[in-house]
Structures are given as C-alpha cells and as structure tokens.
Amino acid sequence: MEPKDAIYTRRSVRSYLPEPLDAAEISKIEGWIRDAKRLTSDPVEYDLLGPDDIKTILKWRAPHYVSIYSKDDMMSGVNVGFVFQQVDLKMQSEGIGSCWLGMAKPREPRPRDGLEWGVSMSFGRPDGYPEVDKGADRKPLSEISDTADPRLEPARVAPSAVNSQTWYFRKNGEGFDLYYKPKILKIPGMSYWNYNDLGICLAHLYVSHPDTFSFERAQGKDRKYVGTVRF
Ligand SMILES: Cc1cc2nc3c(=O)[nH]c(=O)nc-3n(C[C@H](O)[C@H](O)[C@H](O)COP(=O)(O)O)c2cc1C
CATH class of the missing domain: 3.40.109.30 (putative nitroreductase (tm1586), domain 2)
Incomplete structure (x- = not known):
C-alpha cells in the first residue's frame, strides 16, 4: 500500500506483539524520519526508546517508542506533527502499527539546547488491527x-x-x-x-x-x- 492510501485505512494501534523490529527495519524508519519533508526550519530531534524507557499511565506497551523534542511554540509543534505524520503513514502502509502518544514521556528526558520533550509515538508489529471505519468518527x-x-x-x-x-x-x-x-x-x-x-x-x-x-x-x-x- 502507498502512504497516500494509508490516509484512509490507518488507525491508532494500541496492541502490539512484544518482539522488537529488526535492525534493518529500524534503520528504514530512521531514514523515513530523516527524509520527511519539513514544514518550517524549526529544530526537531528524537530518540528511539524501548518500553522500559517510557513513563506512562497507559496499560499497554509497544516494543518501540520515538520520543520527540522541539520548542513549544505553535509552529514548532505544527512542524513536528507534519514530519512524524509522514512517518506514521509510511509505517502503516508497510504493516507497522503506530500511535501518537502525549501520555508517554521518556523516563529520563534528554536535555537539549532549548528543546523540550513534546510528544511520543509508539510503534511495532500490530497484534491484530483496529476496525477501519473510514472516517465515520470524524467531523463532516x-x-x-x-x-x-x-x-x-x-x-x-x-x-x-x-x-x-x-x-x-x-x-x-x-x-x-x-x-x-x-x-x-x-x-x-x-x-x-x-x-x-x-x-x-x-x-x-x-x-x-x-x-x-x-x-x-x-x-x-x-x-x-x-x-x-x-x-
Ligand atoms: C498529538 C496526539 C497525541 C495523542 N495522544 C494519545 C495518548 O496519549 N493516548 C492514546 O491512547 N492515544 C493518543 N492519541 C491518538 C488519538 O486518540 C487518535 O489518533 C484519535 O482518537 C483518532 O483515532 P485514529 O488514530 O485511530 O484514527 C494521540 C493523537 C495525537 C495526534
């Protein structure tokens, strides 16, 4: 499937197989992050973390998390959404499940020049896939x-x-x-x-x-x- 088709089929995946992706898949994902188009020149940084590196009240865990850092102004946050949604669509078009997560902080945020942790995304091999309802739960x-x-x-x-x-x-x-x-x-x-x-x-x-x-x-x-x- 192409990422543009995943726009209509993707769902947040909150149930994962525990096995991590292999090194080749991880490096492919890092390539998608690197090559994603930027909307602004605001700095964006990230770490790839495992389930033990994350602090969350959520009951489920994924084998991988990307924890994302930026400034906290509007356009920095918009740029983060723009970049990592391209990655979400790439993942979902290749059978990797993902879910944006505000409620999953790094246990030990890494201090970086003026950048703060803002949001995370879980990813891994889905354990089943949520029902696709083709946008019925969205505003008209x-x-x-x-x-x-x-x-x-x-x-x-x-x-x-x-x-x-x-x-x-x-x-x-x-x-x-x-x-x-x-x-x-x-x-x-x-x-x-x-x-x-x-x-x-x-x-x-x-x-x-x-x-x-x-x-x-x-x-x-x-x-x-x-x-x-x-x-
Ligand atoms: C910025 C952002 C933060 C989110 N944070 C959480 C979260 O903390 N926990 C969670 O279960 N889902 C989280 N979600 C997923 C949304 O709940 C989900 O995208 C929305 O309900 C639409 O469902 P869908 O992704 O399956 O289409 C977040 C989504 C976004 C975009």
Whole structure:
C-alpha cells in the first residue's frame, strides 16, 4: 500500500506483539524520519526508546517508542506533527502499527539546547488491527471548513489528540487558510498536541498532493491563523 492510501485505512494501534523490529527495519524508519519533508526550519530531534524507557499511565506497551523534542511554540509543534505524520503513514502502509502518544514521556528526558520533550509515538508489529471505519468518527467537511470542498477529505480523516480535530479551513483563492480552533480541554500539554494535530492534517494534504503542495504564513492575520495551504 502507498502512504497516500494509508490516509484512509490507518488507525491508532494500541496492541502490539512484544518482539522488537529488526535492525534493518529500524534503520528504514530512521531514514523515513530523516527524509520527511519539513514544514518550517524549526529544530526537531528524537530518540528511539524501548518500553522500559517510557513513563506512562497507559496499560499497554509497544516494543518501540520515538520520543520527540522541539520548542513549544505553535509552529514548532505544527512542524513536528507534519514530519512524524509522514512517518506514521509510511509505517502503516508497510504493516507497522503506530500511535501518537502525549501520555508517554521518556523516563529520563534528554536535555537539549532549548528543546523540550513534546510528544511520543509508539510503534511495532500490530497484534491484530483496529476496525477501519473510514472516517465515520470524524467531523463532516461542513464543520471543518467554510466551503465543504471534497479536496479537504484527506485533512478531515486525520488523527488528532483525543480526536479533537481542532482545525478549520477558509477558502482563499485556489488554496485554504488554516486556523486553529481549540476546544477548551483542561489537559496539561493539550495546546502543544493540538499544534501537532494541525501539522498532521497538513501532512495528509501533502502526502496526497506531493507535487503541488505549498504552505506559507501571511503577515497580519489573527492569532489563530496557522498558514495558507495550496495543493
Ligand atoms: C498529538 C496526539 C497525541 C495523542 N495522544 C494519545 C495518548 O496519549 N493516548 C492514546 O491512547 N492515544 C493518543 N492519541 C491518538 C488519538 O486518540 C487518535 O489518533 C484519535 O482518537 C483518532 O483515532 P485514529 O488514530 O485511530 O484514527 C494521540 C493523537 C495525537 C495526534
């Protein structure tokens, strides 16, 4: 399967076989991280960790985790979502299960110049695969945009923290202005994960239109404006 098809079939995998992936698969994944397109030049770093290196209240474990570091401003979080959703789609298109995790911190975060741990992603061989419901648990296009344009379908089905889907698209010529439309959820860390969500939905537009995708940030728009996307 191609990553652009995985947009419609992927689900968060929360049940894994305990066996680790082999070294060749891990190095392939590191290549995907390295080669993923960046949305901004904000720095992103990561560590690959095992289940014993993670602190989490979750009852299940995966054989692998990627623990991701960035600055905590909006565009750094958006860039993290954009980069690692490309990796999520690559994994899921090759039968590797994955799940974005706010609730899985490294036991010993590695201090890095001005960068903080922000989010993790579990991965490994799935033990069964969750039911695919083709986006039935997502908001309809009319709730995520001012023009229910079917070209936004890949963004509509994107995953987000607690499935909050805090994105809103306004038509702007041939493109769309993307806005952050937060839900008030008193969960510490939620704003950063919502920034990841915005990058995740942009990654779905990029992976579906790699040749025509462009993203820019116009000046003088309001605080909730993320950028203008064309594809
Ligand atoms: C930034 C982010 C953080 C997330 N954190 C968690 C988490 O801590 N625990 C968890 O079980 N799922 C987590 N998820 C997974 C979402 O709950 C899931 O993507 C969403 O419910 C949509 O389901 P799907 O991925 O199966 O399409 C997170 C997703 C994102 C994008």
